Amino acid sequence: MTYTKLDGNWIKGSMEFDGEQDITFYAKVYETGSHFGINGGKISKLEIRLGNEFLCNYDRGWDIEPTEEVRPLYESILAEFN
Numbered sequence: 001m002t003y004t005k006l007d008g009n010w011i012k013g014s015m016e017f018d019g020e021q022d023i024t025f026y027a028k029v030y031e032t033g034s035h036f037g038i039n040g041g042k043i044s045k046l047e048i049r050l051g052n053e054f055l056c057n058y059d060r061g062w063d064i065e066p067t068e069e070v071r072p073l074y075e076s077i078l079a080e081f082n
Contacts, residue, residue: 001076011081015073017050023073024049029081036060041082048073 003013009028017023028045030037036044038058048056048070055070057063066074 001080003080013077015076017073022051023055025073025077027077027081033082038078038082041078043078043081046074046077048077 001013001015003011005011009030011025011027011029013025013027015023015025025046025048027043027047030042030044033041034044038044038046043058044060046056046058047054048066054064056066056074
């Protein structure tokens with residue numbers, strides 16, 4: 001996983017998935033957890049994409065929950081930033 005911190009608590013990153021390099025993610029991460037965060041954690045917004053396809057999207061609630069296939073990527077982001 002590689003990532004860059006952007007303005008306003010945003011992080012942009014990329015990950016490898018099944019040999020693909022075009023998995024990207026954006027996460028809005030705060031210093032402390034809140035009831036808006038995933039599982040009460042620090043991440044209040046998260047999107048994971050394969051190209052233009054959304055694989056997962058959380059914006060203070062789930063729009064697209066991670067599938068079993070995407071769950072390892074999702075869990076690695078939570079482990080890194082929560």
